[in-house]
Amino acid sequence: SLTYVGYLYIFRNASLTTPDLSSLTYVDKQLSIYDNAGLTSLDLGSVTSVNSLYIYDNATLTSLDLGNVTSVKYNLSVYDNYALTTINMGSVTSVGNIQIESNDSLTSVDLGELETVGGDIQIVSNDLLTSVDLGELTRVSGYLEFRYNDILTSLGLNKLTSVHGD
Numbered sequence: 232s233l234t235y236v237g238y239l240y241i242f243r244n245a246s247l248t249t250p251d252l253s254s255l256t257y258v259d260k261q262l263s264i265y266d267n268a269g270l271t272s273l274d275l276g277s278v279t280s281v282n283s284l285y286i287y288d289n290a291t292l293t294s295l296d297l298g299n300v301t302s303v304k305y306n307l308s309v310y311d312n313y314a315l316t317t318i319n320m321g322s323v324t325s326v327g328n329i330q331i332e333s334n335d336s337l338t339s340v341d342l343g344e345l346e347t348v349g350g351d352i353q354i355v356s357n358d359l360l361t362s363v364d365l366g367e368l369t370r371v372s373g374y375l376e377f378r379y380n381d382i383l384t385s386l387g388l389n390k391l392t393s394v395h396g397d
Contacts, residue, residue, distance in 0.1 A: 235259065242266050252276050258284075265289065275300055275321075287311045293336075297321040309334065320345055320366075328373070332356055342366045348373070355379055365391055 232254035238261050241250055245268045252274070258281035264273060270289045275298040283306045286295060292312045296319040305327040309318060315334045320343040328350035331340060339362040340354060351373035354363060360380040364387035371394045377383065 236262075239263070245269055249273070252278065258282065261285070267292075272296075274298055280304075284308070290314065293317070295319065297323055301325070303327065306330070308332075319343070325349070329353065330355075335359065338362070340364070342368055346370070352376065353378075358382075361385060363387065365389055369393070371395065
């Protein structure tokens with residue numbers, strides 16, 4: 232069974248509803264899942280580490296579960312998933328950069344166990360977003376941006392102690 236990949240692209244599979252990634256544990260470079268019209272849920276299952284993770288343009292994706300992932304070395308980008316309502320960050324404790332943008336049905340973001348971000352956090356243009364909880368996050372080495380989330384009413388900065396910017 233497949234446990235390791237350098238690059239894995241899953242894209243333009245109109246009838247794919249849920250890819251089975253249960254045996255995959257490590258993505259050395261990049262995992263990109265995009266433009267899968269029938270994709271409704273995504274669970275990264277046993278994956279523990281990935282360098283970059285891009286999830287975008289999956290029109291019917293409603294839930295994203297990062298499962299056992301503890302580290303995303305460079306980029307975690309989740310954007311233009313119009314039906315996405317929930318993102319479960321699971322066990323992620325460190326990320327290079329986070330982009331959560333233009334997920335029109337997303338109502339809340341909870342960064343859960345995330346402790347450090349080596350670069351930037353951008354949470355932008357999520358039309359129905361009302362709540363962001365930074366959870367265990369203590370440090371952002373880059374900038375922290377919340378923009379064009381027109382009905383955002385709750386912003387939990389709980390344990391955040393430093394944001395360094397450029």
